[in-house]
Amino acid sequence: MEQSIIYLALILTGLCFGSFAGASVWRLRARQLVEDQADGEPVDAAELKSLKKLTKTSISNDRSQCLHCSYTLKWYDLIPLFSWLSLGGKCRKCRKPIGYMEPLIELGVAAFFVLSYAYWPYPLTSGIDIARLVLWLIAGIALAILFVYDIRWFLLPNNINFTVIGVGVINAALVIISASDKPNAIIDIAGSIFILSGLYWILYIVSKGKWIGFGDIKLGLGLALLASSWKLAFITLFAANLIGCIVVIPAMITGKLKRTSHVPFGPLLIIGLFVAVLAGSYLLNAYVNYLP
Numbered sequence: 001m002e003q004s005i006i007y008l009a010l011i012l013t014g015l016c017f018g019s020f021a022g023a024s025v026w027r028l029r030a031r032q033l034v035e036d037q038a039d040g041e042p043v044d045a046a047e048l049k050s051l052k053k054l055t056k057t058s059i060s061n062d063r064s065q066c067l068h069c070s071y072t073l074k075w076y077d078l079i080p081l082f083s084w085l086s087l088g089g090k091c092r093k094c095r096k097p098i099g100y101m102e103p104l105i106e107l108g109v110a111a112f113f114v115l116s117y118a119y120w121p122y123p124l125t126s127g128i129d130i131a132r133l134v135l136w137l138i139a140g141i142a143l144a145i146l147f148v149y150d151i152r153w154f155l156l157p158n159n160i161n162f163t164v165i166g167v168g169v170i171n172a173a174l175v176i177i178s179a180s181d182k183p184n185a186i187i188d189i190a191g192s193i194f195i196l197s198g199l200y201w202i203l204y205i206v207s208k209g210k211w212i213g214f215g216d217i218k219l220g221l222g223l224a225l226l227a228s229s230w231k232l233a234f235i236t237l238f239a240a241n242l243i244g245c246i247v248v249i250p251a252m253i254t255g256k257l258k259r260t261s262h263v264p265f266g267p268l269l270i271i272g273l274f275v276a277v278l279a280g281s282y283l284l285n286a287y288v289n290y291l292p
């Protein structure tokens with residue numbers, strides 16, 4: 001009974017934070033376009049026109065709007081998932097499609113909350129233990145924003161990257177505080193940073209920024225601090241590359257993706273970390289048992 005209440009709370013808060021993440025993606029994009037235009041970079045005029053109104057809303061009057069007709073969404077249009085379903089994915093006023101990103105990111109964050117609690121590999125006995133799970137869930141909301149943003153626009157916005165790094169620093173500090181062998185914990189975290197951020201840094205310098213962007217290095221640092229373990233960092237990198245191959249090779253064969261196409265690394269690394277933290281110890285045990 002108590003467990004079902006926890007799961008229900010996780011689903012509902014997950015849907016709400018997913019809705020927040022979806023709205024943040026559009027606001028970040030609007031701000032990005034305005035900044036790019038101010039820097040004299042080429043900007044899609046139609047996209048800027050439809051998103052510009054989002055930059056004008058102040059925090060006190062921060063209501064979501066339809067991107068087509070500027071209809072200000074009422075409270076009953078903002079209920080995660082249910083509003084979208086009841087409207088058939090269309091704006092209440094102009095009936096233009098809202099798109100699938102909103103419901104998918106809401107479901108995604110809710111699923112992330114539920115799976116994180118169900119498969120959390122660490123004990124949940126002390127205050128520090130519970131704080132680490134809460135930090136992980138907060139990081140997940142920021143990572144959901146980065147995930148969607150990188151897939152759509154091949155970019156990892158700085159302020160969200162820094163949010164993940166900030167949450168990661170607190171997580172790493174808690175890991176060190178609660179570790180019985182503190183020097184070892186610090187070496188473990190340093191190894192994690194080298195694997196997930198340092199290697200990308202070397203690739204970045206060698207390729208002069210051609211193979212990967214600097215945003216991936218910052219994301220790698222945030223993920224390394226969240227993993228706080230070189231083993232989990234290694235599984236993250238391995239899983240990200242494996243999933244990358246599974247996705248990229250068929251797309252190359254069918255011609256959907258050209259050799260020169262840009263593949264966003266961010267979403268692959270984020271899924272990699274998710275697999276590593278929630279299934280890493282299981283995978284390591286399975287591997288050790290498989291050895292002769």
Ligand SMILES: [Zn+2]
Nearest residue numbers: 066069091094
């Ligand atoms: Zn509309």
